[in-house]
Amino acid sequence: MEDVKHNVQSWERYPRVILFDGVCNFCNATVDFVIQRDPKQKFVFGTLQSEPGQQILQINHFDTQDFETFLYLENGKVFTKSTAALKVAKELTGMWPLLYVCIVIPRTIRDMVYQFIGRRRYQWMGKRDSCRLPDEKDRTRFV
Secondary structure, eight states: OOSOOOOOGGGTTSSEEEEEOTTBHHHHHHHHHHHHTOTTOOOEEEETTSHHHHHHHHHTTOOSSSOOSOEEEETTEEEEHHHHHHHHHHTSSTTGGGGGGGGGSOHHHHHHHHHHHHHHHHHHHOBOSSOOOOOGGGGGGBO
């Protein structure tokens, strides 16, 4: 299965969108991590549980209840799993863009590592009762 899925026209006005599991503490910590390393505010965020997030999941034939990945939309194209994570890392400050060299590792191998972490994320860090609400200073970054 190709990483790039159908275009999602309603999100095309945002060059870089990260859609994440809003009740997952690991995912929320990852969003905080990205925000801290994105001083130019290249990324905006949304939850997979939101109506637009659910529509994107449906259009791209992903499960709308059990999330196996976050989605990274770049100029209307959807990326998943390790490819999505590496594309996000490439845009961060510090040494994080160096991780992008891992893109040369076959996707099946990269995704096995991604899935190992993904399957244990609730076990390791738990989950919230409801989706994250952004604080006042980050509210404009959430769509």
